[in-house]
Amino acid sequence: xxxxxxxxxxxxxxxxxxxxxxxxxxxxxxxxxxxxxxxxxxxxxxxxxxxxxxxxxxxxxxxxxxxxxxxxxxxxxxxxxxxxxxxxxxxxxxxxxxxxxxxxxxxxxxxxxxxxxxxxxxxxxxxxxxxxxxxxxxxxxxxxxxxxxxxxxxxxxxxxxxxxxxxxxxxxxxxxxxxxxxxxxxxxxxxxxxxxxxxxxxxxxxxxxxxxxxxxxxxxxxxxxxxxxxxxxxxxxxxxxxxxxxxxxxxxxxxxxxxxxxxxxxxxxxxxxxxxxxxxxxxxxxxxxxxxxxxxxxxxxxxxxxxxxxxxxxxxxxxxxxxxxxxxxxxxxxxxxxxxxxxxxxxxxxxxxxxxxxxxxxxxxxxxxxxxxxxxxxxxxxxxxxxxxxxxxxxxxxxxxxxxxxxxxxxxxxxxxxxxxxxxxxxxxxxxxxxxxxxxxxxxxxxxxxxxxxxxxxxxxxxxxxxxxxxxxxxxxxxxxxxxxxxxxxxx
Numbered sequence: 001x002x003x004x005x006x007x008x009x010x011x012x013x014x015x016x017x018x019x020x021x022x023x024x025x026x027x028x029x030x031x032x033x034x035x036x037x038x039x040x041x042x043x044x045x046x047x048x049x050x051x052x053x054x055x056x057x058x059x060x061x062x063x064x065x066x067x068x069x070x071x072x073x074x075x076x077x078x079x080x081x082x083x084x085x086x087x088x089x090x091x092x093x094x095x096x097x098x099x100x101x102x103x104x105x106x107x108x109x110x111x112x113x114x115x116x117x118x119x120x121x122x123x124x125x126x127x128x129x130x131x132x133x134x135x136x137x138x139x140x141x142x143x144x145x146x147x148x149x150x151x152x153x154x155x156x157x158x159x160x161x162x163x164x165x166x167x168x169x170x171x172x173x174x175x176x177x178x179x180x181x182x183x184x185x186x187x188x189x190x191x192x193x194x195x196x197x198x199x200x201x202x203x204x205x206x207x208x209x210x211x212x213x214x215x216x217x218x219x220x221x222x223x224x225x226x227x228x229x230x231x232x233x234x235x236x237x238x239x240x241x242x243x244x245x246x247x248x249x250x251x252x253x254x255x256x257x258x259x260x261x262x263x264x265x266x267x268x269x270x271x272x273x274x275x276x277x278x279x280x281x282x283x284x285x286x287x288x289x290x291x292x293x294x295x296x297x298x299x300x301x302x303x304x305x306x307x308x309x310x311x312x313x314x315x316x317x318x319x320x321x322x323x324x325x326x327x328x329x330x331x332x333x334x335x336x337x338x339x340x341x342x343x344x345x346x347x348x349x350x351x352x353x354x355x356x357x358x359x360x361x362x363x364x365x366x367x368x369x370x371x372x373x374x375x376x377x378x379x380x381x382x383x384x385x386x387x388x389x390x391x392x393x394x395x396x397x398x399x400x401x402x403x404x405x406x407x408x409x410x411x412x413x414x415x416x417x418x419x420x421x422x423x424x425x426x427x428x429x430x431x432x433x434x435x436x437x438x439x440x441x442x443x444x445x446x447x448x449x450x451x452x453x454x455x456x457x458x459x460x461x462x463x464x465x466x467x468x469x470x471x472x473x474x475x476x477x478x479x480x481x482x483x484x485x486x487x488x489x490x491x492x
Contacts, residue, residue, distance in 0.1 A: 004036025012054035015260035029301040040072030091193035103230035164222035268368030281311035323366040345372035384456035394444040428465040453483030
């Protein structure tokens with residue numbers, strides 16, 4: 001039995017789209033779940049669409065997600081090179097073999113003639129289908145054109161009679177009428193192969209057993225099979241997966257402003273959460289389980305779990321899953337991922353305990369980019385509206401907040417030494433609750449004004465004493481006095 005070999009063959013045309021990453025993941029999981037090998041191959045024959053730096057994006061994305069490849073650029077392997085532009089000499093020789101087998105032919109038609117054919121077909125309401133003008137050329141004419149250096153392409157000669165049937169793991173048996181297939185170009189005028197030809201040759205030479213790709217390639221698959229048959233090669237197992245959708249009518253597309261993997265990372269999503277989520281966009285593990293590490297996906301993945309139904313990318317579901325990953329992280333791991341965001345919000349030279357801030361926000365964070373807005377008040381108290389002192393549930397208004405802040409500030413100053421010796425949230429909470437009892441007010445009427453004065457926000461991560469512990473005695477008193485001053489100005 002042949003060893004399972006899959007390949008991820010992206011084109012370096014920009015960002016890593018969510019659909020592309022999902023394809024890479026499924027190919028990786030098929031290989032790993034069957035004890036096989038996963039190959040990375042860069043398909044860069046379309047030089048017009050090449051984007052500088054995009055190959056690094058591919059490598060970085062796979063590294064960040066843990067999708068490691070057994071063969072490919074930078075890794076090597078016995079079937080390299082693994083960058084198609086470095087293999088260009090291979091394809092022409094195989095195309096010439098097809099010409100000799102009468103399964104392909106030289107085409108010398110000019111761009112102008114082809115454009116006129118497209119125009120005429122368009123007027124008739126038909127899709128373009130080459131008229132095989134060059135198929136009738138004699139060998140002498142072909143040789144003459146080649147000797148003169150006349151530009152040419154090599155086209156596949158597709159049988160016009162009969163039907164072609166192929167089997168797909170997801171979609172079952174599919175049959176098409178050969179008359180609907182066009183004589184696709186195999187070798188372009190620049191000598192480079194088209195994707196449709198290169199992927200067939202490379203998949204054979206690299207002994208690929210399973211080909212995973214989007215269902216938009218279902219219509220091209222019969223032409224691939226005809227090529228395999230012309231060469232006498234084994235046809236791989238096809239696994240076509242449905243598109244990842246933005247909604248019921250539209251595909252997810254970077255061109256339309258939809259997020260790429262890089263976009264999501266920049267927005268504060270975790271690579272492992274993204275990978276977990278997209279694994280479920282078209283694959284069901286059975287049951288209700290939703291959280292899988294990459295290792296657990298390797299252990300649980302089956303091709304049979306793939307669906308033919310399109311999946312809608314739900315950013316809110318991803319956000320929920322991302323929040324769960326953040327909340328379940330160890331304090332050390334969370335600090336590692338959150339530190340750049342915390343430092344950016346409170347200042348690189350801040351004397352505040354960043355670990356305490358991290359502990360305060362971990363259970364309150366959905367995506368990492370939420371962090372700065374939640375904690376920016378630690379660096380600088382905002383100029384807030386005193387209306388936030390009024391809270392119906394807490395039984396506070398501006399008047400009683402003013403009165404209680406006066407008492408709190410006086411108490412703090414009178415007991416500075418003692419308070420500073422045990423300046424911790426739990427101790428401060430007990431002290432402030434005791435003060436509330438002495439003042440014959442509710443605990444909330446003491447704690448809410450303190451929280452408000454320290455944060456200047458309607459909502460803050462943590463309560464009064466948690467914020468006070470982080471800010472320290474001096475800054476706490478300073479902010480309480482600012483709050484009192486604001487209230488005094490309004491209530492005079």
